[in-house]
Amino acid sequence: MSTAPAPAGDLTARARIIASALDRFAVHGYDAATMRDIAAHAGVSTALVTHHFGTKQALREECDARVVRFIAEKQDASTSPAEVLNQVLGVFGPYLARMLGAGGGSGGEASAVLFDRLLAVARAMIADGAASGWLRPSLDPEAQAAALVLVSVAPFLMLDRLTAWAGGDAEEALRRISVPLAELYTHGLTTDDRLLAAAGLTAEVSR
Amino acid sequence: MSTAPAPAGDLTARARIIASALDRFAVHGYDAATMRDIAAHAGVSTALVTHHFGTKQALREECDARVVRFIAEKQDASTSPAEVLNQVLGVFGPYLARMLGAGGGSGGEASAVLFDRLLAVARAMIADGAASGWLRPSLDPEAQAAALVLVSVAPFLMLDRLTAWAGGDAEEALRRISVPLAELYTHGLTTDDRLLAAAGLTAEVSR
DNA sequence: GCGGGGGCTGTACTCATGTACAGGATTCTG
DNA sequence: CAGAATCCTGTACATGAGTACAGCCCCCGC
DSSP states (O other), X not given: OOOTTOSSSSXXXXXXHHHHHHHHHHHHOTTTSOHHHHHHHHTSOHHHHHHHHSSHHHHHHHHHHHHHXXXXXXXXXXXXXXXXXXXXXXXXXXXXXXXXXXXXXXXTTTTHHHHHHHHHHHHXXXXXXXXXXXXXXXXXXXXXXXXXXXXXXXXXXXXXXXXXXXXXOHHHHHHHHXXXXXXXXXXXXXXXXXXXXXXTOHHHHHO | OOOTTSOTTSOOHHHHHHHHHHHHHHHHOTXXXXXXXXXXXXXXXXXXXXHHXXXXXXXXXXXXXXXXXXXXXXXXXXXXXXXXXXXXXXXXXXXXXXXXSTTOSSTTTTTXXXXXXXXXXXXXXXXXXXXXXXXXXXXXXXXXXXXXXXXXHHHHHTHHHHHHHTTSOHHHHHHHHXXXXXXXXXXXXXXXXXXXXXXXXXXXXXX
């Protein structure tokens, strides 16, 4: 097992551990994912994981940092905010859902950075869209950004149920759920203002 | 089973355990919630919980059944599907999010009934709305029902992050996020068809 | 050549959790 | 009032988790 002497051809053990952790965290969640499984999936021993990262929480933060860097790189390129959001969800969607969703593990402080970054992307996307005119501005743009993140991540948050619903294929589930979501984004759902009224927005709207 | 002789003033221990389990599962999730914490919150010993329900999974199923019964009761009353969805989310929103969300615990089979019931309510709501004309029909009504459940549960799925985002108050977070969601339901978000095009629906739409 | 250092491993320890078991308290019945 | 069934508890056990420690093997510079 000459995994070590391959510096260029294969990934280094440290990189393999991070990749494995990103995968196991995405599949099982932070709490349910075990150091032993992460190590096994990376083809190393459990002790090496703690040797490189010290603790499970530190490994998680390394994974988070990897995602944050991915977002920053896409932003530095002249990618549009909408495309950044699409790409980060396409690559890290399940991971983000596990970390941002209920029970992301380790109390409430962890992964707050991830949510902030996504929020920043959504804010930029909304500002961009409002300037270009292809996006309807909201009475509360900050909440609109949060809602945009919410609805974008939501399919991954319930991916297991949607997969079962779609007959066992996760890709098919995402594709199928994207249809009514696209319709929602384009036309809305209701034909009157009763929901706005229920939210107490009739006064502002009618003016 | 003579549950009747219980003193009318207080709940029986069994009922207190179920209520405590519903609360702890909602707060910590299935895996993170411990039998000891559930028992302590109910004011009983851990052994009594296993005595009444046998296993943790059985206790969970009892909680699920409680929610299912709540939905059935609301449906039997002449409540509109939309109101049923509102009420069940208002009462069991956090619990449903924990159980339906990623990492609901115990593999993938559990709580499938809950999702089915919500889906049925959403289907009825869509059929009702389409008949009344206050709701835009989708090209894929079944997926539309799933999306409706998804977006309705989503705020509870990320309630922790939204609470932090809103400054620590969960109620305020839900209230604030409901504004752009109501706008989304009413007007949509975009002003053109690019999202429908991206979903490959332009042909169907243009026809 | 060789000594040292870092990547890497096997083993062990501590702790929390779900669950099983045997006994004590309480309440209903005859 | 007595007995018994039911409710309820304290204790203990097996398991799997994260983490710490001591040592091996390979590469690198003097």
